[in-house]
Amino acid sequence: MDWWTFYGPNQDILPPSVEEALDTFSNNTENIPFYPIMTSFFIHCKLSWIMYWDYTIEEAPRTLPTIHRQSWTKLWNKYDLSKCTSETILRSLKSKLQVQQDQHFTLTKIQIQTTSSCNKKKLQEQMKKLQEALEDIPDEDDDKVSITSSINLGDDEDFIPVF
Secondary structure (H helix, E strand, C coil): CHHHHHHCCCHHHCCHHHHHHHHHHHHCCCCECCECHHHHHHHHHCCCEEEEEEEEEECCCCCCCEEEEEEEEEECCCCCHHHCCHHHHHHHHHHHHHHHHHHHHHHHHHHHHHHHCCCHHHHHHHHHHHHHHHHHCCCHHHHCCCCCCCCCCCCHHHCEEEC
16 A cells, blocks of 8 residues: 555546546545545546656755656546546445345345255256356456556646656
């Protein structure tokens, strides 16, 4: 988490619409210790940022030169920010909760049916149904999309210095 704290995004790089979505997200999710809300938000919304740095040499009389590093972060502007609004956040949190509840209900139902099976054949049938149900659960990575773009790091005006 130290890396994220020093080189990750901060609220200053977010446009107002995304800041509003961050507020909505933080008000509708539970705070997990040692897991900052900003981390959860960027993961949930699949947001990206750009971080770059530059070195400067400070030369003082009668001392060795000192190298300093200055870092900047910037929100990646190729992302469709219309997907990161308060409404879409609420909708996705609600659907995620519903899916979790459905999966929990289905799993509990199958466990009860499995334990109540009185013979080996019924138990095997229930186990097969359980395996089929588990295969139908969507993988969390299914909605990830590969995006390719070029980034112009020469535009210093778009970067916010991080000290």
